[in-house]
Amino acid sequence: MDAISCKDVKKNYPLFDLDLTDLTLPPGEVMGFVGPNGAGKSTTLRIIMGLVHQDSGRVEVLGNEMPRQQRAAKWDIGFVSEDMRLYGHRTIGFHLEFLKSIYPGWDDSYGRELLTRFELNPDQKVKGLSHGQRVKAALLTAFARKPKLLVFDEPTTGLDPVARKVIIEEMMRVMQDEDRSILFSSHNTLDVEQISDSICFINHGRIVSCQDKETFLDAWRRVRLVVEDTYTTPDLSAIIDEHRAGHQLVLTVSNYSESLAQALKKPGATISDVERLTLEEIFIASVEASQAVDRNPPVQARGVAA
């Protein structure tokens, strides 16, 4: 049973359409959900949580059909979003007691352990916390439930590097439980690259690419070529971006292989270097390519899928 399964999910708004053909998170996996602002990340996560109802399509979370069975599903989900706030005039302890009164299997000692690890005082009011501490407190309320699935919508946004490190480390610790799955949306590709098993790119409401991290990172390359004046770049779907300056040609390719290298050399070129790309570079190239396809489909549609 997959932790999350979205099939042919559609949600239409006046100025935005979400169309998720297939989004699947296997159990025990950490998926980084990456996309630019307005791509549809939050809407997708809200549909997964049952807070927004899809117009059509099937969403299953931990074997429960959403939104119909959201009550059953949410017993095993920890959710934190960037726009989620705890009660400002109440203490962290108030929130933990509140959750304890709901979750029968609440583990007090784990709650205390998390408080220590996050350096949070249970008697402190939420309104007096710094932004980093508030995020930690919100994450604490999700972690302490010991859920089977964690859904995070931009949890590290606005955090300083030290606070981010603590949170990422805690996420990695939580991941040690092999049965726990995490869907983690973020602008911060460094965080995603650090903790994810698989990566899903979304843009303009559509999944651009979904793959395991190693395959993903391995497939994308920057190829530097020295070309003749008469060189014409082959029309290959794997070529996402190209920059030419005199005899220097730099190509960003999404599906690098030896046969692709041969195809590039054939019209009269020498490969001077092949570099791996960071997730951030892949993200930017993917989004730019996707935007180019939207702007001018017949000419630029070289296929953005890795």
Place this chain on the structure above:
Amino acid sequence: MSTDTNRTVIRALIRKDLQIMKIPAICYWLGGIGSILLAIFFGDAAGTIAFILFISVLFGSGVHAAMQTVTEERREQNLPFIMSLPITIADYTVAKMTANLSLVGTIWLTLSAASFIIFIGDVMPNGTIPFMCIILLAVFLAYIVILTTTMVFKGLAPAIIAVVAANLGSQAYVWWVADLHGVRSTVNSLDIVWNATYFSVLGIQLAAIIGLIGLTFYAQSRKTEFL
């Protein structure tokens, strides 16, 4: 998940709201008692002030409860935290309405009951009692208008419009009722007179309260987005 566990979550949500509103509720209740004492001991001199204070306390407690537990929760972005719990929109609505109605209902009911002490003395004629019932129920209806509006509509603007409309509307309504023949002809009598006018007006008010609560549950059940 079983109905029992569902009730556990709803009970926890109700307790949470009652805890948040505990101190303001006590203050409003004490304010209401103070206004009744003012009417009893300084009835001749401070009767009008005591009455205005009493109605303001009843109205204020309702506005405060609805704004604090519904509008403020949404404005302060606490709703994603609440909706991350194992509940549906229907559970949330049941919890929120129950917490609000039990809290404000208790204040309204106890203060309303206490206010009838003033009729033991000769401060006001007994004929005023049925009209007093209409006024008290009108205040509760005004609160229901505010609560249901804040539940169904997002944002501060609908809440403020509801408060203003409920305040002005209930005053105009009470003036209109006071001018009805069945009320005008009996309100100053020394004995209580219950006639068809009083029963009709109270019945309409009660039906409006039940209808608005029912409409709120219906509107909430139709929502496809809840944040």
